[in-house]
Amino acid sequence: MNLIFSPGDIYDGRDVKKVMVEEIFSCASFKIWRVKGIFQNTYIVGKKRFFVVDPGVPSSAGLIKKFLEDTKLPFESLHTVIATHFHMDHIGGIKTLFSFCDPLVALHTQVRRYINHNEPQQFPPLSGFLKLWPLVPALEWHHMGVRDLSILFMPGSPYRPDKSKNALDFNVDVFLKDGARVPGFNKWQIIHTPGHSFDSLCVYNSEHGILFTGDTILTTYRGEPFANPFHVDESALKKSLERLTRLKVSFLLPGHSIPVKNPNMLRILNAFTHGNFNKFVSD
Numbered sequence: 001m002n003l004i005f006s007p008g009d010i011y012d013g014r015d016v017k018k019v020m021v022e023e024i025f026s027c028a029s030f031k032i033w034r035v036k037g038i039f040q041n042t043y044i045v046g047k048k049r050f051f052v053v054d055p056g057v058p059s060s061a062g063l064i065k066k067f068l069e070d071t072k073l074p075f076e077s078l079h080t081v082i083a084t085h086f087h088m089d090h091i092g093g094i095k096t097l098f099s100f101c102d103p104l105v106a107l108h109t110q111v112r113r114y115i116n117h118n119e120p121q122q123f124p125p126l127s128g129f130l131k132l133w134p135l136v137p138a139l140e141w142h143h144m145g146v147r148d149l150s151i152l153f154m155p156g157s158p159y160r161p162d163k164s165k166n167a168l169d170f171n172v173d174v175f176l177k178d179g180a181r182v183p184g185f186n187k188w189q190i191i192h193t194p195g196h197s198f199d200s201l202c203v204y205n206s207e208h209g210i211l212f213t214g215d216t217i218l219t220t221y222r223g224e225p226f227a228n229p230f231h232v233d234e235s236a237l238k239k240s241l242e243r244l245t246r247l248k249v250s251f252l253l254p255g256h257s258i259p260v261k262n263p264n265m266l267r268i269l270n271a272f273t274h275g276n277f278n279k280f281v282s283d
């Protein structure tokens with residue numbers, strides 16, 4: 001696979017490290033920018049109208065505001081916000097967005113059970129989290145703002161004192177089912193990919209082979225994609241990966257770490273199926 005960014009962009013100490021919003025894709029009808037968060041990615045997609053994938057943490061929402069100001073785009077051009085799953089590091093920036101714009105919020109239909117029925121959310125076990133060490137060098141703590149700590153107590157956080165209390169301080173306008181389109185952007189399809197969480201989804205553009213994978217597939221700091229070992233349902237994740245393997249993917253844009261070009265989807269599935277996580281990472 002080819003990296004969209006080389007690791008050197010992050011580690012060689014050049015000013016690139018300070019660039020927190022970078023254009024990573026361009027075609028006649030839209031562009032994609034990656035907003036580098038503390039440890040998570042936010043993506044802005046569009047031309048005159050935009051949608052955001054995973055608004056991340058409050059400081060990420062602040063970077064989106066700055067991006068719109070710097071590019072002289074009206075705040076209203078931010079039409080839709082979508083999160084790949086209901087975890088604090090992916091939904092934690094949504095409320096901050098409403099301080100300057102009023103986008104549609106679209107989340108997977110499973111989330112309705114968390115917020116309307118106060119159904120507690122299941123989080124993956126810590127043992128899986130410890131396997132995420134290949135991500136550590138990609139963290140960018142210097143981006144962190146004090147307000148970002150607030151995500152620890154938000155809905156979607158395993159540290160929230162009462163996990164059944166998921167009432168949100170913003171409205172969810174659209175609950176997305178598998179096969180739905182991003183509201184207002186019908187070339188972008190929702191693919192329900194449970195595994196990391198039950199509401200996990202990917203967003204896919206078949207014309208260009210672009211796949212936003214959220215936390216279903218991540219990449220190491222060197223740009224090697226791998227299925228997330230931090231999951232709530234291993235067999236569901238395997239089925240999700242099998243579905244993704246059938247897609248043409250030219251650009252894999254993960255929720256954490258580095259986007260890559262031309263990932264070998266079958267290899268990701270095989271490495272996961274055979275439990276070769278460590279080997280896969282190191283070869």
Ligand SMILES: [Zn+2]
Pocket residue numbers: 040087089090215255256
């Ligand atoms: Zn995440």
